Amino acid sequence: MIKQLLFFALSLSCFASTAQKKVLVGGTLVDGFGGKPILNSVVIINAETIEKVGRLGEVEIPKGAQIISTEGMTVMPGLWDMHVHMMINGHSDYTYWDKKYPPLFKKVIMPASAHQLLMAGVTSARDLGGPLEESLWVRDAINRGELPGPTMYVSGPFLQHRPYPGTEQFRWGIYGEKDAREKVQTLAKAGVDCIKLIDQDEMSKEEVFAIVDEAHKNKLKVVGHSHRPDEIRIGLEAGIDNFEHTGLSSAPAYPDDIVKALAERTAQMNKGPLFWTPTVEGLYNYEDVRDNPEKLDDPSWHLDLPDSVVKDIKQSLTHPGRMSYFQLTPIRKPTLETKFRQLQKSGVVLLVGTDSGIPMKFHSQSTWNELDVWVRVFGVDPVQAIKSATYWPSVFMGVDNKVGTISEGKQADIIAVKGDALKYINLLQKVDLIMKKGKFYKGA
Numbered sequence: 398m399i400k401q402l403l404f405f406a407l408s409l410s411c412f413a414s415t416a417q418k419k420v421l422v423g424g425t426l427v428d429g430f431g432g433k434p435i436l437n438s439v440v441i442i443n444a445e446t447i448e449k450v451g452r453l454g455e456v457e458i459p460k461g462a463q464i465i466s467t468e469g470m471t472v473m474p475g476l477w478d479m480h481v482h483m484m485i486n487g488h489s490d491y492t493y494w495d496k497k498y499p500p501l502f503k504k505v506i507m508p509a510s511a512h513q514l515l516m517a518g519v520t521s522a523r524d525l526g527g528p529l530e531e532s533l534w535v536r537d538a539i540n541r542g543e544l545p546g547p548t549m550y551v552s553g554p555f556l557q558h559r560p561y562p563g564t565e566q567f568r569w570g571i572y573g574e575k576d577a578r579e580k581v582q583t584l585a586k587a588g589v590d591c592i593k594l595i596d597q598d599e600m601s602k603e604e605v606f607a608i609v610d611e612a613h614k615n616k617l618k619v620v621g622h623s624h625r626p627d628e629i630r631i632g633l634e635a636g637i638d639n640f641e642h643t644g645l646s647s648a649p650a651y652p653d654d655i656v657k658a659l660a661e662r663t664a665q666m667n668k669g670p671l672f673w674t675p676t677v678e679g680l681y682n683y684e685d686v687r688d689n690p691e692k693l694d695d696p697s698w699h700l701d702l703p704d705s706v707v708k709d710i711k712q713s714l715t716h717p718g719r720m721s722y723f724q725l726t727p728i729r730k731p732t733l734e735t736k737f738r739q740l741q742k743s744g745v746v747l748l749v750g751t752d753s754g755i756p757m758k759f760h761s762q763s764t765w766n767e768l769d770v771w772v773r774v775f776g777v778d779p780v781q782a783i784k785s786a787t788y789w790p791s792v793f794m795g796v797d798n799k800v801g802t803i804s805e806g807k808q809a810d811i812i813a814v815k816g817d818a819l820k821y822i823n824l825l826q827k828v829d830l831i832m833k834k835g836k837f838y839k840g841a
Contacts, residue, residue: 418443418459419835424467424813426450429474429787429802431780434819438472442809445835450803465841467830471818473783474803475520475547475810475833476825477790478764479674480641480750483510483535483549484527484567486706487698489713489720489756495563501706503531509701511539511546513760514753515838516700518828520810521790521800522547523750525593525620525641528567529553533588545838548810550794552593552620553584556608558600571600577607585615590794592619594637598627602635609635618793623673626652633658639672639793641750643736645680647728650735656743663744672793673740674750677733678767679758681774683726686757687717698759714757722756737775748793749786765825772822779819809835 419442426438428450439456441449449456458464484502486509488494498506507527514522524532532551539546553567556577560568571577577600581592592612597605612619613636621637623629624645632640644651662671686692693714699707717723740747749771751763768786771777777785791801800808813830830840 418448418462419465419809419841420458420462421465421467421472421811421813422458423453424470424472425817425819426803427471427473427780427783427819428804429784430804431784431788434471434780438467440472440803440811442811442832442835445809447803447805447807447809447811450805463841465830467813470813470815470829471824472803472811472813472830473818474787474801475812475831476518476764476786477521477523477749477801478514478519478547478751478753478767478786479523479639479748479790479793480525480676480752481510481514481522481760481763482526482752482754483507483524483532483760485754486510486702486710487714487754487757487759488710489722492563493713498706499528499566502528503534505701505703505706507531507535508538508544508546510754510760511535511544511549513698513700514764515546515831515833516697516828517761517764518812518825518831519547519760519764520812520831520833521794522549523591523620523790523794524549524551525591526552526555526567526595529584529587529589547833548800550590552591553587553589555593555595556580557594557596559596571604571608574601574603574607577604578611581608581611581615581617585612585617589617592617593622594619594632595622596628597621597631597635597637598625602631605631605635609637620674626655629655630658633662639674639748640745641674641676642752643675643677643733643740645725645729647725647732649732651739656739659740659743659745670746670792671744672748672789673745674748675733675737675740676750676752676767677737677775678763678770679752679755680723680726680729681733681770682766683723683757684730687723690714690717693717693757695759695762697761700761717757720756734775746789746793747785748790749782762826765823768825769823779822782822809833813840 421440426435536549618638623640753763791797
């Protein structure tokens with residue numbers, strides 16, 4: 398019966414060239430809410446909006462609609478990556494990159510990063526740390542339909558104790574409480590979507606509290622670096638909304654007082670959820686990439702980059718095992734799962750993010766790798782992992798009424814892969830259908 402209904406639905410596709418409505422028919426739908434998947438699904442899309450979701454045989458398919466078969470596929474909301482850096486593209490030498498490539502950030506590097514993310518099935522992303530003008534320009538050009546890329550949410554420059562030499566364009570130092578408030582006000586007036594705070598343990602408490610308070614006054618959430626225990630301690634005290642990473646140290650676990658403080662904070666539901674983006678895959682997969690460097694030859698990360706830049710990045714990765722950036726990683730790797738478990742047990746809401754753009758980690762690959770580690774290694778239920786890459790990010794960014802799930806009235810950001818992605822999460826490394834705002838970028 399299902400086959401007959403699907404055949405009937407597909408027979409309507411002769412109207413595809415002029416149809417406004419599109420219908421995805423037959424796939425297993427993971428809607429992003431975390432519930433049981435919908436088999437033999439039907440998703441009706443009217444222009445940019447999801448109009449109806451249901452099952453084949455229970456939902457009337459509009460006459461004249463464009464029918465797209467998703468039979469044998471897993472259908473889900475477009476992915477979010479909650480920690481990317483559009484201004485970097487996997488090069489191993491930050492000092493060299495930061496000196497040579499800023500003139501190309503706006504028109505070349507950052508647009509290429511955005512396009513690569515989109516073609517990896519990432520339809521929304523949060524950029525945490527980049528030059529202000531360039532970040533806003535790329536975000537707005539994408540929103541205007543002038544560049545292909547995810548819907549971007551940008552923080553602009555890092556706010557930190559002191560910028561590293563040569564990075565002042567995208568790292569702003571904080572020089573007292575008054576300066577802290579003024580810099581947040583500057584970012585808010587410019588139109589950023591959140592504030593990125595780093596090295597808060599090196600600032601005075603007055604500075605950290607001023608940043609968080611001023612951000613909240615301007616209805617901006619604060620995302621805080623959390624590699625060091627004191628970054629977490631002062632961040633919790635100040636009211637940071639979302640912590641990043643699981644720590645670059647080789648300490649085997651988070652200190653007991655931090656775990657207790659996290660549990661106490663998450664018990665205060667009147668304050669809303671506490672969010673955490675662990676960004677584990679870059680560290681977890683390092684040794685595998687080091688020992689199997691042919692993975693670096695995947696041409697997906699070349700998209701929109703000039704040959705000269707591709708060549709430069711390749712040359713910087715000639716000796717993956719020699720990078721100072723990763724020398725402690727073999728000691729850190731065993732701590733990742735322990736810290737991930739501690740975060741799970743504390744009650745924080747985990748978000749999928751990758752630190753994409755760091756050495757050897759490309760925008761075209763990082764997000765599915767993060768999901769793969771969560772599911773295959775750490776044992777996270779795949780439906781819940783997908784929820785952490787779709788629904789929960791939209792909640793944090795305050796846009797869950799618009800995107801993040803496949804449900805009526807939401808923006809039609811949808812991806813699909815051939816096969817059962819709930820059984821084989823690594824199928825997401827090759828997304829077969831990509832739709833953003835009802836427009837196909839791949840697969841139709």
